[in-house]
Amino acid sequence: MTASETTLLSAPAVLAAAWREHAFAREQVPVFGDLAAPTGTTYEHFRDLVPVTRKPDYRTGFPTRVVARGADLAAPDVLMSHSSGTGGDRLTSVSRLYDLSARQETTMRTHPTFAALLSSISGQRVGRYAAPNCSDVECANPLTTIADRTLRDGTLVLPVAHDLFTTPERMVRQALSELQEYRPHWLYTDATHLSFLITRARAAGIDRFPGVRAVLLTYTRATATAKRIIRDFFGPSVPVVEVISMSELGWVAMECPRGRMHLNAESFLAELRADGDGPAGELMLTTVGDRLSPHLRYATGDMYSRYGDACPCGATSPSVRLEGRASEALHGVDGVVLWPRAVDEIVGAPDGMLAYRVHQDEAGDVEFSYLPMADGMPSDEPERIGAELANRLKGRQVRVRESGYLASQRSGKYISCTSAYLVGDPR
Numbered sequence: 001m002t003a004s005e006t007t008l009l010s011a012p013a014v015l016a017a018a019w020r021e022h023a024f025a026r027e028q029v030p031v032f033g034d035l036a037a038p039t040g041t042t043y044e045h046f047r048d049l050v051p052v053t054r055k056p057d058y059r060t061g062f063p064t065r066v067v068a069r070g071a072d073l074a075a076p077d078v079l080m081s082h083s084s085g086t087g088g089d090r091l092t093s094v095s096r097l098y099d100l101s102a103r104q105e106t107t108m109r110t111h112p113t114f115a116a117l118l119s120s121i122s123g124q125r126v127g128r129y130a131a132p133n134c135s136d137v138e139c140a141n142p143l144t145t146i147a148d149r150t151l152r153d154g155t156l157v158l159p160v161a162h163d164l165f166t167t168p169e170r171m172v173r174q175a176l177s178e179l180q181e182y183r184p185h186w187l188y189t190d191a192t193h194l195s196f197l198i199t200r201a202r203a204a205g206i207d208r209f210p211g212v213r214a215v216l217l218t219y220t221r222a223t224a225t226a227k228r229i230i231r232d233f234f235g236p237s238v239p240v241v242e243v244i245s246m247s248e249l250g251w252v253a254m255e256c257p258r259g260r261m262h263l264n265a266e267s268f269l270a271e272l273r274a275d276g277d278g279p280a281g282e283l284m285l286t287t288v289g290d291r292l293s294p295h296l297r298y299a300t301g302d303m304y305s306r307y308g309d310a311c312p313c314g315a316t317s318p319s320v321r322l323e324g325r326a327s328e329a330l331h332g333v334d335g336v337v338l339w340p341r342a343v344d345e346i347v348g349a350p351d352g353m354l355a356y357r358v359h360q361d362e363a364g365d366v367e368f369s370y371l372p373m374a375d376g377m378p379s380d381e382p383e384r385i386g387a388e389l390a391n392r393l394k395g396r397q398v399r400v401r402e403s404g405y406l407a408s409q410r411s412g413k414y415i416s417c418t419s420a421y422l423v424g425d426p427r
């Protein structure tokens with residue numbers, strides 16, 4: 001008996017492909033060499049036979065144990081990527097470029113306008129604005145030039161400090177002038193990073209980034225506040241779309257024009273694994289057709305819940321709510337769990353707020369700190385947010401604090417909801 005319950009989100013054809021993945025992995029990838037042979041082909045057989053895998057399984061023994069025998073990692077179609085985690089959390093992965101582009105193409109079907117826009121542009125110029133660790137170029141160094149920071153695929157990595165809100169004025173001006181000069185067709189960016197840059201652009205009298213036709217928000221879960229700042233700046237003609245992309249697997253999910261996230265349940269066998277109460281479950285993915293470094297039932301650490309109805313956008317892929325990372329949830333008394341997404345809904349997108357952080361400390365106390373814009377924030381909003389958090393967390397102590405600075409994580413990511421309070425299995 002196990003307390004966890006898994007739900008299959010993919011169609012039967014994908015399950016059949018996942019069985020082929022299992023067979024290939026058993027034969028060709030040492031780390032999976034001990035897996036048993038299947039005794040049936042149903043999802044229940046798959047679930048009972050194939051153990052859940054996690055980051056450490058792929059980190060240990062990379063590359064020899066997790067890459068298919070005889071694979072040439074120096075081949076031109078192999079991309080090596082590094083996750084932005086810190087220390088022992090970092091992960092190196094390898095993927096075939098055509099697998100990554102197939103996953104991207106399938107994921108993009110969720111947003112036909114964006115997909116059409118992308119295919120209409122030749123010689124794409126992309127602007128990236130995100131934590132420096134998320135890129136393989138030195139973008140935190142102010143002495144570098146556009147040429148130093150332009151990747152082979154036409155992506156210009158804009159300069160930014162490792163700790164976002166400490167980015168010096170000189171670096172902000174450099175990023176803004178490079179945006180004017182390079183004129184990217186679209187931006188691939190962290191939402192909090194871009195909302196910071198937009199706020200600084202407005203202060204400098206800049207009210208548009210010329211040539212930008214779409215904005216993809218990725219790297220961290222986008223807050224309602226950041227989305228509002230970005231959408232206000234670009235206006236209704238520029239789609240602003242959230243994408244879930246993992247360094248180890250590529251594109252996994254994308255927001256549709258109706259604002260729901262849709263999972264790519266074709267390039268991956270997708271399962272949700274719920275532990276305990278509530279509808280949220282951790283997304284687990286099995287790659288399909290990956291003959292380089294297949295992943296089997298890879299637990300992503302991201303919690304999702306399914307919508308009960310079909311999405312009005314018409315896409316048939318499963319529509320889900322991204323609740324946030326399991327390790328970042330807040331815990332009330334009596335086992336109440338408040339996911340980062342629910343926290344974000346409580347905070348909302350109040351006027352005059354640039355960013356916020358809700359943090360639960362080791363003792364369980366919670367602090368809501370916020371960074372107001374230059375013209376300030378309506379005075380009753382912070383108090384409302386603090387009171388509602390305390391109410392939802394059933395009696396936890398919640399402090400409210402205005403701040404002139406909010407720190408990024410050591411990885412350089414800016415995370416709006418964090419927790420040092422460990423309950424049960426902290427992973």
Ligand SMILES: [Zn+2]
Nearest residue numbers: 256260311313
């Ligand atoms: Zn939809």
